[in-house]
Amino acid sequence: MSKMTFTFVNVLAAGAVALLAAGAAQAQGAGTLAAVKQRGAVNCGVNTSLPGFSSPDAQGNWTGMDVDTCKAIAASVLGDAKKVKYFPLNAQQRFAALQSGEIDLLARNTTWTQTRDTSLGLNFAPVTFFDGQGFMVSKKLGVKSAKELNGATVCVQPGTTTELNLADYFRANKMDFKPVVIQELSEVEAAFFAGRCDAYTTDSSGLASTRAARAANADDYVILPELISKEPLAPAVRQGDDEWYNIVFWTVTALVEAEELGITSKNADDMKKSDNPAVKRFLGVTPGMGKNLNLAEDWAYNAVKAVGNYGEVFERNVGKATPLKLDRGVNALWTKGGLQYAMPVR
Amino acid sequence: MTDRRSGAQVAEKPKTAFWNDRDVRAVLFQILIVLGVLAAGWYLVHNTLTNLESRKIATGFSFMEREAGFSIGESLVPYSAADTYARAIWAGIINTLVISVIGIFLATILGTVVGIARLSTNWLVARIASIYVEVLRNTPLLLQLFFWYALVSEALPGVREAIRIIPDYVFLSQKGLRIPHIVANDIHGWMFALFLGGFAATLFWRRAAAKHQEATGKLRPLFWPTVGFLFGPAALVWLFAGAPLELIKPVLRGFDFQGGGTFSPEMIALLVGLVTYTSTFIAENVRAGILSVSKGQWEAARALGLPNNRSLRLIILPQALRVIIPPMTSQYLNLTKNSSLAVAIGYPDLVSILNTTINQTGQGIEGVALIMAAYLTVSLSISGFMNWYNKRIALVER
Numbered sequence: 001m002s003k004m005t006f007t008f009v010n011v012l013a014a015g016a017v018a019l020l021a022a023g024a025a026q027a028q029g030a031g032t033l034a035a036v037k038q039r040g041a042v043n044c045g046v047n048t049s050l051p052g053f054s055s056p057d058a059q060g061n062w063t064g065m066d067v068d069t070c071k072a073i074a075a076s077v078l079g080d081a082k083k084v085k086y087f088p089l090n091a092q093q094r095f096a097a098l099q100s101g102e103i104d105l106l107a108r109n110t111t112w113t114q115t116r117d118t119s120l121g122l123n124f125a126p127v128t129f130f131d132g133q134g135f136m137v138s139k140k141l142g143v144k145s146a147k148e149l150n151g152a153t154v155c156v157q158p159g160t161t162t163e164l165n166l167a168d169y170f171r172a173n174k175m176d177f178k179p180v181v182i183q184e185l186s187e188v189e190a191a192f193f194a195g196r197c198d199a200y201t202t203d204s205s206g207l208a209s210t211r212a213a214r215a216a217n218a219d220d221y222v223i224l225p226e227l228i229s230k231e232p233l234a235p236a237v238r239q240g241d242d243e244w245y246n247i248v249f250w251t252v253t254a255l256v257e258a259e260e261l262g263i264t265s266k267n268a269d270d271m272k273k274s275d276n277p278a279v280k281r282f283l284g285v286t287p288g289m290g291k292n293l294n295l296a297e298d299w300a301y302n303a304v305k306a307v308g309n310y311g312e313v314f315e316r317n318v319g320k321a322t323p324l325k326l327d328r329g330v331n332a333l334w335t336k337g338g339l340q341y342a343m344p345v346r
Numbered sequence: 347m348t349d350r351r352s353g354a355q356v357a358e359k360p361k362t363a364f365w366n367d368r369d370v371r372a373v374l375f376q377i378l379i380v381l382g383v384l385a386a387g388w389y390l391v392h393n394t395l396t397n398l399e400s401r402k403i404a405t406g407f408s409f410m411e412r413e414a415g416f417s418i419g420e421s422l423v424p425y426s427a428a429d430t431y432a433r434a435i436w437a438g439i440i441n442t443l444v445i446s447v448i449g450i451f452l453a454t455i456l457g458t459v460v461g462i463a464r465l466s467t468n469w470l471v472a473r474i475a476s477i478y479v480e481v482l483r484n485t486p487l488l489l490q491l492f493f494w495y496a497l498v499s500e501a502l503p504g505v506r507e508a509i510r511i512i513p514d515y516v517f518l519s520q521k522g523l524r525i526p527h528i529v530a531n532d533i534h535g536w537m538f539a540l541f542l543g544g545f546a547a548t549l550f551w552r553r554a555a556a557k558h559q560e561a562t563g564k565l566r567p568l569f570w571p572t573v574g575f576l577f578g579p580a581a582l583v584w585l586f587a588g589a590p591l592e593l594i595k596p597v598l599r600g601f602d603f604q605g606g607g608t609f610s611p612e613m614i615a616l617l618v619g620l621v622t623y624t625s626t627f628i629a630e631n632v633r634a635g636i637l638s639v640s641k642g643q644w645e646a647a648r649a650l651g652l653p654n655n656r657s658l659r660l661i662i663l664p665q666a667l668r669v670i671i672p673p674m675t676s677q678y679l680n681l682t683k684n685s686s687l688a689v690a691i692g693y694p695d696l697v698s699i700l701n702t703t704i705n706q707t708g709q710g711i712e713g714v715a716l717i718m719a720a721y722l723t724v725s726l727s728i729s730g731f732m733n734w735y736n737k738r739i740a741l742v743e744r
Contacts, residue, residue, distance in 0.1 A: 092705050099403060099708075120708035121401040141601075151600045153521060158689075158698065159705030167417045167427035178602075179417045180612070181702070182692040187492075191692065195520050196499040196611060198601045239402055 032104050032237070032244035033077070033294060041083045044070035045103040048088040048185060050206060051213040052318040052326075053109050053129075062086050065317045066107040068307040069128055069235050069252060073105060076251045076299035081306035090183060092159040095120050098238060105248060107235040109203065111161045116236075124234040125248045126256070130330045130339050132227030133165050134204035136211060139222050141198060146226040150175040155188050155197035157181070162202050165229040189214045199224075203231045205318060205326060212323035247293050254300040256342035257282060258309035259333060265308035268301055282345050289345060300345065310340060394711065409707045410435070416702055418694045420610050431703055438699035439720055445616060445695065446682040446724065452621045453681060454674075457628025464633050475629070483626040488687055490623055495615040495691040502611070505602055514595055521602050523609040529592040537580040544575040551575065612693040616685065624681045631673045635666035667739050675732035679725050686721075696720055 036042055046054035046066050054064040062070075062084075071081035087103050098106045099121055109131075110116075112124040135154075137143045146169070156163050158181045170177045180197050182188040189210055192200040200207070204227060211218050235252060237245050258264070261279050263271050272283050280286040284297035293299060307313055314331060318324045332338025364370050398405050410432040417427050421437040422444060463475035482490070499520055503509060508519035517524040548571070555566040584590075596606035639662050647657035688695040697717055704713035 092701055095705070095708055096710055099401065115706075116708070118402075119404040121403040149601075151602055151604075153601065158702045163417075163702065164415045164706065167415055170417075171427060177417070179419050180692050181419060181694065181698065183689050183698075183701070187690070188692075190496075191499055194496075194499045195504050240400070 032241050033247065036077055036104055040078065041085045042070060042074045042077065042105060043085050043087060043103040045087045045089045045094055045097050045106040045108050046070065047108045048090055050109060050209055052205065052209045052322065052324045065128060065313055066109060068313045069107040070105065072255060072303040072307050073248060073251050075302040075306035076295060077247060079296065079302050091157050092183065098122065098236060105235055105237055109233045110236055111231045112234045113161060121239045122236045123239050123245050124236050125252045127232040127234045128252060129205060129233040131203040131205050131231040131233055133162055133201060133229040133231055134207055134227055135199045135201050135224040136207045136221050137199045137224065139220050146224045146228065147173065149177065149199055152198040153178045153180060155180050155192040155200045157185060157188050158183055166201055169228040208324040208326055243294060247295065250293060251303050253342050254303055254345060255310040255313060256340050257345050258304045259311045260342055263304055263309060264312055265305055268305045404709060407712055409709055418699065420694060434699055435703065435716065438694060438696035441694055442685055442696040445685045449617060449620045449681050450678050453624040453628055456621060457625035458632050460625060461629035461632025464629060465636060479626040479629055482622050487619065487623050487684055488690060491615060491619040491687055491691050494619045498611040498615045515593065517596060517603060520611065522611050523614065524596040524603045524606055526593040526595050526606045529594060531590050533584060533587045533590060536583055540579040540583060541576060544579055547575040548572050612691050615691055616688050616693045620681055620684060624677055627677050628674065631670050635670035636662060638669045639665045671732065671736045671739065675729055678728050682724055682728065683721060
């Protein structure tokens with residue numbers, strides 16, 4: 001029963017950590033970069049298990065889009081994508097873990113909202129995945145639209161924007177529902193597949209992930225067409241450490257910029273010989289960009305070399321060739337009608 | 347000897363320096379320790395507030411007045427997502443109390459039965475009770491809750507194939523136990539009044555019977571008159587009024603039954619888990635209590651010609667209760683606190699709702715403080731009541 005989590009203790013621990021570590025963390029809060037270099041590893045908060053975003057395999061190797069964000073940061077700061085220490089967190093532990101200084105970076109399919117940005121003491125880096133909340137139901141029910149869910153029982157995880165959007169959506173449409181709120185992802189999924197709930201709601205990427213990984217037969221379940229919310233998923237850091245925030249912001253940006261420039265993990269070495277000044281600046285052949293971030297000049301090269309550009313990260317983890325089978329959709333580059341738009345690295 | 351100490355010695359006492367004086371030291375060290383504790387407390391609070399402030403993390407309890415925005419699966423107080431956090435937390439406290447009160451009531455009954463069964467002279471009954479106690483007492487409660495919840499949600503049929511426990515009225519399915527509502531009728535008020543009257547009559551009858559026994563040594567029947575007084579008049583009135591009974595039947599419409607009330611699978615699993623687990627400890631307390639009464643008491647009762655059930659009720663239990671009550675208090679407290687495991691199986695208790703609140707507002711310290719305050723209040727109330735009861739039943743020395 002490794003999934004057993006005694007939540008009361010969790011909360012107390014989180015409270016105690018917040019209380020005690022608030023002091024300790026502040027000392028190092030000013031210099032997360034220095035702390036990371038001294039430690040020789042990036043402490044990265046990830047999801048406990050959400051295939052496609054972050055999940056460990058049998059050997060304990062983590063994979064997923066969020067995991068690749070951690071790896072990219074480790075590569076650009078420490079030059080080695082393996083120097084990441086993963087902290088699997090549930091939805092309720094994640095902010096306390098970041099606030100208390102236990103982790104340097106939260107890359108855990110977390111929605112960027114105004115409340116979180118302002119009152120939780122967080123800063124969000126660029127969006128790594130534009131998502132929206134959807135519903136999954138059993139095909140047996142014959143439901144074709146979320147508007148037909150009046151009176152349904154809905155499984156949902158607590159402490160998420162999902163829980164709030166769900167209540168908003170049913171209120172706005174004057175419908176009733178009964179929530180079944182279970183903390184552990186594996187338990188809430190089990191309750192849904194056992195038939196306790198008529199519908200399961202979370203980000204549509206999460207629905208695809210759950211359906212692919214946990215359903216006895218994925219074809220028995222259908223994801224309804226409505227997206228009831230905007231869920232921009234972004235990595236977060238603590239407020240008040242601009243140096244570290246810059247590093248996270250620009251490393252995430254660099255992966256998108258690499259795709260715009262046509263740099264991949266495979267051709268990164270060849271591209272160093274490119275005549276394109278933007279490519280030369282990006283790969284550190286023309287120095288300056290790394291110095292601005294207090295990093296080595298090959299910071300972006302290391303990140304792309306380790307995990308690939310944004311398109312590679314997407315296709316490898318959640319794309320058409322994976323069990324999730326997601327389209328690029330709004331996550332395509334802006335040049336291809338999507339929303340991924342890198343601030344210029346210059 | 348007394349003279350020498352109080353007289354001569356005290357007069358010539360201040361020979362040593364005051365910091366070596368034993369009395370001064372005793373007071374001084376206590377003051378220092380209190381100051382140290384206060385300083386440590388102040389440091390922690392101040393440090394936390396300063397750091398929260400410098401990190402722009404919101405503090406204070408003003409969030410309680412804001413709109414909560416999330417729904418609660420089941421609640422006895424009217425609640426919707428448009429209500430405040432304070433109301434959501436209140437709904438959580440009520441849910442915790444409901445589980446605790448029902449759980450304590452059922453666990454006490456079940457535990458007493460099992461405890462007595464373990465002492466039974468019937469080999470099979472005693473063995474079954476032992477196995478029940480040993481299996482449930484020696485496995486983790488959380489595991490048992492997962493087991494009961496899985497049993498309820500996996501083994502029960504879907505809502506369309508619901509088990510008809512009483513056809514058309516009571517259904518059991520993955521969506522829980524659905525029961526009909528009774529439509530309120532004017533006669534109900536009268537029936538309740540007659541029930542209260544019957545209660546008074548019962549007390550009167552019992553007192554008279556005790557007096558009668560003391561005067562003449564003769565016993566009057568107690569059980570059937572009690573039943574008659576309590577329920578007889580109410581039942582008669584109901585029958586005379588034409589036995590009005592109007593029930594709102596649960597009807598399957600859409601995703602679920604409409605009409606009537608529900609015991610959710612989460613609540614059922616939590617109650618079953620808490621009651622069976624706690625009842626094993628209560629059973630052991632009861633068994634220990636009964637065994638603590640010496641065998642001579644049984645024999646004396648028998649020598650007086652008391653039958654077994656009366657000796658148990660009049661001689662043994664009053665003495666055993668003195669041993670049973672104090673550890674029973676701990677079990678009641680345990681059950682109340684263990685109800686916080688509800689989060690694991692999705693029953694919206696206090697901890698579950700405050701967890702959500704903490705996550706939506708980011709105010710962990712305030713949330714945990716509220717959880718602690720609520721549990722402390724409930725626990726102290728329970729022990730206060732049990733201490734009062736313990737004092738009341740204490741053996742009166744004559």
